[in-house]
Amino acid sequence: MTHHHLSAIPRISILMPVRNEERYLQATLDSLFRQTCADWELVAVDDGSNDGTAAILDAAACKDRRVRAIRTEGKGLVSALNTGLKACRSALLARMDGDDICHPRRLELQSTYLETYPDIGLVACNFRHFPRTALKQGMIDYERWQNGLNEHFLIVRDLFIESPFVHPGIMTRRTIMKELGGYHDAGWPEDYDLWLRMAANGVRFARLPQTLLFWRDHPERATRTMHEYVTDAFRACKCHYLLRGFLRESRDVVIAGAGQEARAWQRLLTEVEVTVSTWLDVDPRKIGRMLHGAPVISPDTLQLSGRKMIVAIGVRGAREQFRNVAKKRGWQEGIDFVCVA
Secondary structure (H helix, E strand, C coil): CCCCCCCCCCCEEEEEEECCCCCCHHHHHHHHHCCCCCCEEEEEEEECCCCCHHHHHHHHHHHCCCEEEEEECCCCHHHHHHHHHHHCCCCEEEECCCCCEECCCHHHHHHHHHHHCCCCCEEEEEEEEECCCCCCHHHHHHHHHHHCCCCHHHHHHCCCCCCCCCHHHCEEEHHHHHHCCCCCCCCCCHHHHHHHHHHHCCCCEEEEEEEEEEEECCCCCHHHHCHHHCHHHHHHHHHHHHHHCCCCCCCEEEEECCCHHHHHHHHHHHHCCCEEEEEECCCCCCCCCEECCEEEECHHHCCCCCCEEEECCCCCCHHHHHHHHHHHHCCCECCCEEECC
């Protein structure tokens, strides 16, 4: 006896908020229609577009019943994400944006991984910026750094440096999103906020080595335009979660670095009444000076004595240098120090 069951609830829900994406949206949709895993639903939330976005989504929904379009009235990204989240039915939740491209095997490989490893709560993938013609060095460095975070301990180790995942490249479990209360609007990037909450709640991360997301770089991209994405907002988000975790018991800290990034951290910490009692630097011109009432010393003379250390060194290659010094001194990352730049 054969059962011809139409899967009432698909294997994967794809959550995609869009706003005025008529230029790139069809290419994005085509990359979903080409997926080797066909058992999905697309929940597309059109947040107040005034271009051809709605027409493109309606045409797609007419042609393919896996596509569901929801209209909202320009309430903003976080609201659109949460509206879409409520409409998603599947156990597995993939994110997608209306200007990026998926590799044909993306959904197949990520869903198989999560079904094979029930202890993993989120699986990312390698990504690649395109087009590559006008890519800034910083973007290339970011791509290389992020794609190198290929196991849980590395992702968690570098969690406070930058966002370790590209939001439209992840797949997670709907139960986790529900437990965490969806996306939060806190005045800083909603995806980075989510990763930090997931980590604080013990979610385990993984990354597939294949390049499964092509991340379109263009001047209007949200990461470039939304004011929440400025460095200050990122820093405020990091500080918020460090105070709830790594710095929970700390009233005074050591900061490694004495440049702009380090001073910005000193200002943030002072606002929440955490004192910087020592600065650490390798620059002989700075060692021996006082900065905001605290001495600048070299790593060989530092006694941590139970204090926590924030490593805020922005210079390229300096982080690895510091990690080597820390190893020699027996300081443990995540216990004695955390890198924030």
